[in-house]
Amino acid sequence: MSQTHHATDETLMRYAAGTLAAAPAIVVKAHLASCPACRARVATYEALGGALLEDIEPTPLSATALNDVLALLDDEDDAAVAVPPPLAPVEIEGIRLPEALRGCDIGRWRWIGPGMKMSRVGVPQDPDANLILLKVGPGRALPDHGHVGTEFTYIVSGSFTDRFGTFRPGDLAEMDDDVEHQPVVDTDGECICLAAMEGRMRFKSVIGRMLQPIFGI
Amino acid sequence: MYEASSPVVLEIPPAFAAGRRLAVVSSIDTPQMPTPDVLAGLMMQVARDRDRQAFALLFRHFGPRLKTFFLRWTISSGVAEDLVQETMLTVWRKASYFDPARAGVATWIFTVARNIRIDHLRRQRDPSTLPPDPEEAPETVEDGLLGAERDAQVRHALTALSTEQQTIIRLSYFSEKSQTEIADELGIPLGTVKSRTRLAMNRLRALLEDQP
Ligand SMILES: [Zn+2]
Numbered sequence: 001m002s003q004t005h006h007a008t009d010e011t012l013m014r015y016a017a018g019t020l021a022a023a024p025a026i027v028v029k030a031h032l033a034s035c036p037a038c039r040a041r042v043a044t045y046e047a048l049g050g051a052l053l054e055d056i057e058p059t060p061l062s063a064t065a066l067n068d069v070l071a072l073l074d075d076e077d078d079a080a081v082a083v084p085p086p087l088a089p090v091e092i093e094g095i096r097l098p099e100a101l102r103g104c105d106i107g108r109w110r111w112i113g114p115g116m117k118m119s120r121v122g123v124p125q126d127p128d129a130n131l132i133l134l135k136v137g138p139g140r141a142l143p144d145h146g147h148v149g150t151e152f153t154y155i156v157s158g159s160f161t162d163r164f165g166t167f168r169p170g171d172l173a174e175m176d177d178d179v180e181h182q183p184v185v186d187t188d189g190e191c192i193c194l195a196a197m198e199g200r201m202r203f204k205s206v207i208g209r210m211l212q213p214i215f216g217i
Numbered sequence: 218m219y220e221a222s223s224p225v226v227l228e229i230p231p232a233f234a235a236g237r238r239l240a241v242v243s244s245i246d247t248p249q250m251p252t253p254d255v256l257a258g259l260m261m262q263v264a265r266d267r268d269r270q271a272f273a274l275l276f277r278h279f280g281p282r283l284k285t286f287f288l289r290w291t292i293s294s295g296v297a298e299d300l301v302q303e304t305m306l307t308v309w310r311k312a313s314y315f316d317p318a319r320a321g322v323a324t325w326i327f328t329v330a331r332n333i334r335i336d337h338l339r340r341q342r343d344p345s346t347l348p349p350d351p352e353e354a355p356e357t358v359e360d361g362l363l364g365a366e367r368d369a370q371v372r373h374a375l376t377a378l379s380t381e382q383q384t385i386i387r388l389s390y391f392s393e394k395s396q397t398e399i400a401d402e403l404g405i406p407l408g409t410v411k412s413r414t415r416l417a418m419n420r421l422r423a424l425l426e427d428q429p
Contacts, residue, residue: 009418018331046320047320047370048375050324052387052390055372059288061281125335126339
């Protein structure tokens with residue numbers, strides 16, 4: 001399936017360079033799994049990292065560095081190669097979630113307003129990460145907000161529409177801090193999405209203010 | 218340091234030395250620099266034959282570069298050497314995951330070092346956290362470009378950028394600095410950093426799409 005809404009080049013470069021924070025990196029990774037075009041661009045940015053590594057000024061290593069590593073290879077070869085067990089699907093209450101969330105701590109759905117549930121996702125790499133799953137009923141608006149940093153939203157199922165268009169499963173919505181937008185879930189079904197914030201969210205609506213304690217604002 | 222007297226050229230199996238197009242690299246590489254094809258040959262020897270001599274040559278080439286890479290992240294010299302060791306041990310352990318159709322050796326080792334740096338940050342924050350996730354299954358490559366060719370093309374494209382553009386790209390890859398901090402460091406307005414980054418990326422994309 002080819003996607004309509006993609007990550008920006010700057011985001012893909014930061015993903016390839018390893019400088020994107022853990023939560024946005026998970027959301028981007030979810031999109032990459034369904035988007036060959038962005039995967040190809042990440043491959044190019046990784047190759048750019050390889051080229052920069054080749055061109056970097058070498059720093060001499062300690063005299064024993066090579067022999068130290070060669071001595072360790074023996075242990076590596078002796079270590080039995082463990083066959084990883086088959087992986088259980090990543091899901092929340094029976095709903096299949098992106099592989100990118102594997103290893104994350106996914107809580108239960110919590111009611112946060114009429115037709116709206118949320119699950120806070122714990123990211124082992126980053127205890128301060130702002131990563132959530134949202135489930136919003138048909139025709140309902142997502143929490144009204146502006147944000148301090150860039151917001152990344154991956155659509156797991158269903159769809160929503162804002163002034164930038166309609167976002168469908170596999171799409172990535174990347175909204176800069178100066179953007180105010182009001183996504184509304186399309187009327188044909190509920191929408192589940194995975195959202196990460198780089199900075200803190202500023203909620204304006206009543207429901208939004210109910211979310212604020214959860215984000216620790 | 219990769220010395221001019223290094224025997225690396227003599228070490229490549231003929232299968233890797235012959236029949237591959239080297240034109241793109243020869244114009245930008247100094248004579249003692251192993252080409253992406255040579256590196257891919259060494260990496261395949263490590264993967265297939267567990268060849269320690271080939272591994273040692275890769276270590277001599279990439280070890281000192283990886284050390285600079287880690288030093289750029291304000292990691293102390295001793296820790297940087299440990300992370301070089303960890304990177305190269307991972308290269309040995311996961312050599313069978315190296316897919317020459319997917320990435321060049323420099324690119325693959327860059328991604329290994331990048332992940333080790335991220336894990337190092339994680340361990341610093343919380344020493345109790347577990348080791349990194351299991352290796353993912355390789356993704357399919359959509360374009361037919363061989364990794365070594367792409368590495369050569371990207372290096373070539375990089376040299377075609379202006380010094381200012383190269384500086385900004387380097388800072389984006391080798392530091393956690395935001396564009397605002399990069400602007401402060403270079404003493405230029407944020408808008409200039411943003412436009413230079415965008416220009417550099419457009420330029421790179423155009424140069425790469427120009428390739429046959
Ligand atoms: Zn995409």
